[in-house]
Amino acid sequence: MTVEKVYDLIAKTSLELGYNTDGETMAALAKIFANDLQTDKRLKRLSFADVEMAFRLGVRYSKEQQFLNITTFYRWCFVMKKRIDEAIYAVECQNQNPNEIEYYPKNLLK
Numbered sequence: 374m375t376v377e378k379v380y381d382l383i384a385k386t387s388l389e390l391g392y393n394t395d396g397e398t399m400a401a402l403a404k405i406f407a408n409d410l411q412t413d414k415r416l417k418r419l420s421f422a423d424v425e426m427a428f429r430l431g432v433r434y435s436k437e438q439q440f441l442n443i444t445t446f447y448r449w450c451f452v453m454k455k456r457i458d459e460a461i462y463a464v465e466c467q468n469q470n471p472n473e474i475e476y477y478p479k480n481l482l483k
Contacts (some may be wrong), residue, residue, distance in 0.1 A: 420478075427449040431449030
């Protein structure tokens with residue numbers, strides 16, 4: 374994941390939350406979070422599409438106060454990771470149809 378893609382995602386999120394965040398702050402957040410996405414073992418397996426969906430759902434459905442910071446990004450990604458893990462469990466352990474399970478990773482479809 375490139376810093377530019379993460380910067381665009383943070384800029385879009387800033388607009389969606391109604392914040393007027395300066396470019397310097399967004400650039401710093403993008404650099405830090407892009408590095409985290411590539412190095413943190415807990416986030417490494419998420420695709421960029423998963424991260425985008427995490428941000429989208431986080432902005433729209435999070436009941437907590439939303440801030441434009443790394444802690445919020447992690448929280449949204451962990452919630453998305455849990456959704457994906459639950460979808461994998463439903464398919465692999467409960468023999469549900471992967472095409473009917475939301476958030477089941479497309480790369481695992483046979």
